[in-house]
Amino acid sequence: MRKLPGVQLGLRKPPSSSPAPLPSIWSALYSPAPETQPSRCNPGQSHTEAFVLGLPRTTNITILIKRGLLPLGAKPCHLLMSGKLLTTLLIKPGDRKEFRFTCQNPETHFVIEVERNIDCTSHPCPFGEFELQPVISLLPHLNRTFIWDIQAGKSTSLELVFSRPRLRQIGRGESCPDGVTYSISGYIGATEVRIGTFCSSGTVSRIKMQESVKITLHLLWFDNRSHSGFSMSSQSSIKRLCFIESVFEGEGSATLMSANYPFSFPEDELMTWQFVIPAPLRASVSFLQFNNSNCAKKEERVEYYIPGSTTNPEVFRLADKQPGNMAGNFNLSLQGCDQDAQNPGILRLKFQVLVQCPHNESNVTYEIDLSKEQAMSVTIEPRPVKLSRRFVPGCFVCLESRTCSTNLTLAHGSKHRISFLCDDLTRLWMNVEKTISCTDHRYCHRRSYSLQVPRDILHLPVQLHDFSWKLLVPKDRLSLALVPAQKLQQHTQERFCNSSFGYLVAGAGPGQDLYFGSFCAGGSIEQIQVKQNVVVTLRTYAPSFQQELSRQALTATFIPYFKEEGIFTVTPDMKSKVYLMTPNWERGLPSLASVSWNISVPSDQVAYLTFLKERTGLVCQTGRAFMIIQEQRTKAEQIFSLEEVLPKSSSHHHNFWVNISNCSPVRGKQLDLLFQVSLTWRTLDMTVILIAVVGGGALLLCALGLIICLVKKNRKKKMNKGPAVGIYNGNINTQIPMQPKKFPNVQKDHDAHVYAVIDDTMVYGHLLQDSNGSFVQPEVDTYQPFQGPTEDCPPPFLLPYSKVPTVKLTTKESSPDFNPESDSEPYTFSHPSKQNASDGNTDIPLLDAHEPVETGE
Secondary structure, eight states, X not given: OOOOTTOOOSOOOOOOSSSSOOOHHHHGGGSSSOTXXXXXXXXXOOOOOOEEEEOOTTOOEEEEEEEOOOOTTOXXXXXXXXXXXXXXXXXXXXXXXXXXXXXXXXXXXXXEEEEEEEETTTSOOOOXXXXXXXXXXXXXXXXXXXEEEEEOOTTEEEEEEEOTTOEEEEOTTOOOTTSOEEEEEEEETTEEEEEEEEEESSSEEEEEEESOEEEEEEEOTTOOOOEXXXXXXXXXXXXXXXXXXXXXXXXXXXXXXXXXTTSOOOTTOEEEEEEEOOTTOXXXXXXXXXXXXXXXXXXXXXEEEOTTOTTOSEEEOTTSOOBOSEESOEEEEEEOOEEOSSOOEEEEEEEEEEEEOOOGGGGOOEEEEOTTOSSEEEEEEEOOXXXXXXXXXXXXXXXXXXXXXXXXXXXXXSEEEEEEEOSOGGGEEEEEEEEEEOSOHHHHTTOEEEEOOOHHHHTSSSEEEEEEEEEEOOTTTEEEEEEESXXXXXXXSSSOOOSSEEEEEEEOSTTOOOEEEEEEESSSEEEEEESSOEEEEEEEOSTTHHHHHTTOOEEEEEEEOOSSSEXXXXXXXXXXXXXXXXXSTTTOOOTTOEEEEEEOOOTTEEEEEEESOSOOOOOEEESOOEEEEEETTTOOEEEEEXXXXXXXXXXXXXXXXXXXXOOEEOTTOOOOOEEEEEEEEOOOOHHHHHHHHHHHXXXXXXXXXXXXXXXXXXHHHHHSSSOOOOOOOTTSOOSOTTOOOOSOOOGGGSGGGOOOOOSSTTTTGGGGBOTTSOBOOOOOOOOOOOOSOOSSSOOOTTSOOXXXXXXXXXXXXXXXXXXXXXXXXXXXXXXOOSOOOSSOXXXXXXXXXXXXXXXXX
């Protein structure tokens, strides 16, 4: 007889009364009174009916009654035999024992095991259907376990055939709904190998074991069946540990496990599963869990014998994609290896076979051309669904119509041919990732890339879920600008995105977890600029996204580096309000981060900036958080502390900036700010209108007066015979009165220094022209404010503007083209005559056409 592990075969001795007297509650049980006397036990411990079990001497059956798993709070219960309290009772061949239980519900305290040993090496095997012996009706109403331990020769295999509804394998710790459980084990030498535990209502119809087999059947105490549910026959050697047949009659699935699962598969052993698949069903295999051991010799593998294959057996590693879309019967075998003695590891396998009807898509092959793509991958996988106990046909993606799996990833650089084995393709979706990186800022500067979905992706029958572009820039060298074909709207609680797709913009890389937000078409955001690496994800929400996607595109451009985390260019319109919120909404703007919005205002409209909360709830641990509103035309600034009350609303007649700079906030007191921008038509009050009318009338009168004066002046000029000439008179006394003349008569005292000054620029004008013919404007040493473009980058907030000093010429560094004159040199004006100058001095460069003439004192 094989000794069962953990089973106590000895009888418990009755307690002796000599050391200490027994409690009165048990005294009657040990009295010599006959068993038919009334019990003096407490209520609940009254004697039950007596059982008599006896076994013939020639039988190979033993019966063991022992304690089972006791429920919590259960009252004590014992076996009572010949006035002795027992916890176990063993009945061997030739024994006859009479006993009873001391409680009314012994099925919750005790179990009964009936073990039968069959030696087929010395006696003929009892082939055929196994009946339960002894008859269940003769046994106590306890949870029962029937064990058949059958030994056969080394060249013989034993085949167990299970009647309908066949068996379904379960994992360790699982239980069967009806309480009927089969456990099958085999032997390798003297070592028991557990093949598996099975419930009813499955696909396993036959199990063949080499040499020996042990079958255990567990039944509940109220199950009155008389047959075991299986039959046995002898077969020739199968030259492997075991052989399991699984029969499918329609669509369904089966989960199977290697021997000893979840522990290690026996070393260098072979186990085979045969699957019977009726036409026209298709089968696919997927490995749910596996581990490899450390092999010293050979290699662990799985082998398939597939009908119609020219390469039978087809060999796969456990980590490979397994075959799918197979028609007809096939075999799957698990082959172990010679393991490392010091570190053997664990070889185990749990897999699923899914059988379903083929669909139209299984006969259609789709080609995806990724040969010209770089750093791109396409993944087709199941959508997340709620688990259900009913059978759900699987959705498989097959590569080259044979390698099928629920998940398939296609890499760039090749062309791929795929098909689908799925009853409903809406259960699948597709995720695509593409990386666009720049390593040389000189090459990438101002380069643009169109973020569009390739046509091969859109032509697949599976809906696109996400298409992510990972944009990488050189650190502190370049930044990125995202420009949509149609202006974007930011998704907020006040205004949802209702489009069929949208864009998610988030930082990429370690330490760059800044989430800029979710955006969709139909808003006012013209451009989003980000400082560092970013991931732009196109996410679809409805199958109709392809129609809208054709009208939308996104362009990424590498631009000069800037220090702010992001800059949004916003152009509102009067149709709707624009809602804008800080990045990392509900998680808080990162510490010391700065974000700006460049908001445009049309010339005939007024923008109203409104904050939807009085306070941000921000508490700074270090530093200060500010919001700066700056008019781009006047450079006027308003600075607000974000820890205090925010302004409710403000109006702006010109383009303006909104800049938010964060501090290092206290945990749980982060910065989240939401504001809106709306436009209205610009209106003027009556005071402004009256001032404009009066001012316009005065300006008109001045213009009329000026025109009249110019007309009269022109008439006087026409009446003069010659042009008006200004005379420089050097004879005017420049000395202080009553003082002797200290300077001798020099050249300037002569009449030769008389200059003619023309009233218009017709005479002197040609000398003020440059080589291109345009008039040269004088250089003025005044500070000019910065008038550069303000739509690309915001001004340096909280930093004063620095004026550039101008360079002035000293008297020692005078220009060679300029002759300085003394401030005391006087000029007089007179009309010239037709006479020529008396001294003949012609050193006057500005008068080449007309020479000076003498005039009287």
